[in-house]
Structures are given as C-alpha cells and as structure tokens.
Amino acid sequence: MRIAIRHQLSVTPPAGTANAVLQLLLTPQSGPTQTVESWSVEMAGIGNAGRFSDAYGNIAHLVNQSRPEGDLVVTVKGVIETTDRHGVLGRVGGEPVPALYRRVTPLTKAPVTLYGKYRNARESRLDVLHGLMARVGEMLGTDEAPAQSQMQADGGQSQSQGGVDKPLPPASDYAHSFVGGARALDIPARYVTGYLVDAEDGVAAFHAWAEAFDDGLGWIGFDPRLQMCPTDRHVRLAAGLDGLSTQPLRLVPAGDGVKEIEISVAAA
Template structure:
C-alpha cells in the first residue's frame, strides 16, 4: 500500500521566547515493511543540527530555532510504500538488547489491578500469550477520546476503563512486563481504523518481543497487529520516550500546541 502523510504541529507562545531547540523522531523506520518514496520535514525558521541513529534504530534529528520566537510550524510530508508483515518488525537493525525493555517507567508502573489483568491472560506459548494480553487490554479499556490526558498512567486508564491509543499502549506494555515479556511504545501513523473509518491523529501501539520472531506489534485500540495501513516512526519505553517531537524553549512563556494529521492511501 502507498500512503501519503501530511502532518503539521504548530507551537504558539504568548510571549516571544529567546530560542527553541527540538529533537525529532519523524523519519519512518527502516525495515522490511516500509519503503520511503519521498519524505521531508521542515521547521519554520529552523536550522538543522546533528543527526544520529540511536540504539533502538531510530533516526534522531536536531533543530534550532533562533529567537525571538512566537510561533513554530513543524511540517512532515511524504509518501511511504508499506507491506503487511502481520506485525513482525522484520529487517530492523538495532543494538539495544530486548531485556532493556523490561524496565518499569512512571506511565507503565503496575498496580494491583494491572497485575490482576496480566494474570488473567493465558496462552500455550509466548505469542499466544501476547495476543491474549492485547485482547485483555482491549476489553478492559474502551476507546474514548477526551477522558485522559498526556500524563495519564496505565493504572489510571485501567481504573477509568476508558482512554486513547496512548493509554492502550501503556497498559499493554505494563501487563506484558508483568508477565516477563519485553515491551515498548511505538509512535507512527495509521491511515484508517479497523472498520475503515478515517483516523484523525498520529497513532501509537506497542511491540512485544517474542523469541524466534523478534519484535511483534500489537494495537489494542484497534484489536489488530500493525499491517500495511501503519507507518512506524520510532519507539521508546513509553510515550514521552518515543515522542516524535521533543524540545525546550528558552524564556518564560505559555506554549500552546495544535496538531493536524492526514494519512491517505494513494495509487501505486
């Protein structure tokens, strides 16, 4: 499938700041399931800095915006050809050992309810257990935008019984780690939801490490494994660690962020 992305993130400051420094994970991952046809990231007033590929295989690009800065637009536009690999991250090069992703973080910290949910799932092997854990999270947390926020933890989302893709991913990571399965957060794009309706925002899911297969993606929000509707950008321990854009502004100001994303299927 050939997918086009038009993604703009705008930052506005109520008072001009002296400068802004950003770190981007906005380049599609290099693996057998996707091939970049064209891809461009632009930043209004921005100057490109150093770039490197980190231990998880993600390309990290630095940007500097000299002040005074009142508004910034980060625009991502491009086309990617995708292949359905049934969620398996085949051909992806990284140096971080999977066991590093057994580490607990604040958003994925387990409580009694998460431990109970993790223990409720079963499978004849680790792959079946991973599918069962993803299904358990789907059943326990209904998809509902607006009830959680950027800092909601997996435990809080489970207590609410509602959340968005970030909450589903954090909860799946938490229950997988409880069962001794390395798990990580993945950021990217989705062209449509499971029922074929448009998916408005950038998306997130989880990857669990299964011996013999490697990293396998699970999307509890859509009860699916990532297929050719997905574009993978990068990964991390949780949403903050895997954020496509991270940055800091020099100066005292209130920042307001607005994001628009369109992902469409185009003819080959």
C-alpha cells in the first residue's frame, strides 16, 4: 500500500528559556515491511540539527533553539510504500541485540494475572505470543468485548458495561501490557510507534503496538489494541523499551507538553 502522511505537532518552551533542545523521533526507515519514498522534517533550525541513530537504532534529530518564543511547530510529511508480511520483520541488520529488550521499565511492569498462565506453557513461542495478545484484549477490553478489568485511561472508544459507557484505554496501554507480559516470560519485546491508515473506532492515526522476538522468525509485530499482527496499514516509525524512549517529540526544558495540530494518514 502506498501511504501519504502529514503530521504537525507543537511544543511551547517555558517563558524566559535561554536555550531549548528538541529531540525528534519522527523519521521512518525503510525495512522489511516498508520503503520510504520521500520524507521531510520541517521546523525552525532543522537545517543545523544533529542527526544520529539512537541506542535503539532509530533516526533522531537534535534541534537547538536560542531564546525561543511562543510555539515551536514541527511538520513531517512523506510517502511510504508498505508490504503485508503478517507482522514478521525477521532479523534486521544493525539493530541492538534482542536481549536489550528483556529489561523491565516502570511503564512495562505487568501483573501476574496477565502472563501467569503462560509460565510453563508447552506451546511454541509464537502460540504463546498470540495467546498473550488475546489475554491483553481480555483484560483491557476490545471493540467487540468489554474489559475484564477496566483501566482508567483517557481516549479510546466507549464500551458499555452494566449500562455505563467506559472508554477503552489508548493503544499505548495495550502495547505496554503486551511488552511487559512478554518480558516477564523472558521473551524480548519492544514498544513501537507509527501511523495507522483508516484509523477508526477510537484508535488514533498516530498509533502504538509491540514487537516480540522469536528465535526462528526473528522480530514479529503484535497489535493488541486491534487484536492482530500489523499489516500494510501500519507505518513503523520508532522502537524502544517503552513509550518514554520512543516519544516522537521531546523538549528540554520541558514545557506544557506536546500538542497535536494536524495529522493525515491516507492511501495515496
């Protein structure tokens, strides 16, 4: 699928800031599931920005702003050609060793009720991972079924439970839960950000899912919010230990948070 993307965000530095630094993780890379036809990052100072690969292999930009005033606006746009590989990325050269992604972070601590039934499972790792994805859906809820244990979260689609509409958690909660459950089973897993074509039913176009490592197949994607492996509707942007290490836009010193101005993700 050929996908056109336009995404515009902004941050506002604290008043009186003498110097601000923005870190951008907003540049996708070509790989087994996608080819970047064109991509641009636009903002004041981007011409002098430092560009490098971070510890997780993502393309990062560092942009300095001297005495910034008002909103700092970042616009990314481009065209990506995607291929449906049923979620399988395989082993990609130049990436960190999978063992890095066994590390548990505060955002990926999982309750034993999520992964306990798979501790001594005799199924293949692939079957365990698909079972874990289904279990995340059972615990957090899906578009077809209410949650067994509803989390408090903003965003997502309302789900009727006992006559009361409750929102489903955002995709980030599903991805963190899956990653945490896999790591608790000693399976390397990482958090992934990206874009989703035809996002609907409370799912945002800027999306999050997970990838887990299988010794035979390599890295495999799992989208527990949609209860499926990623398809050609998914555009992969960045991967890391959790949502904190994959923030698309980070400002130092921190301001009032990132504001999304516009996002368009559509088949070209």
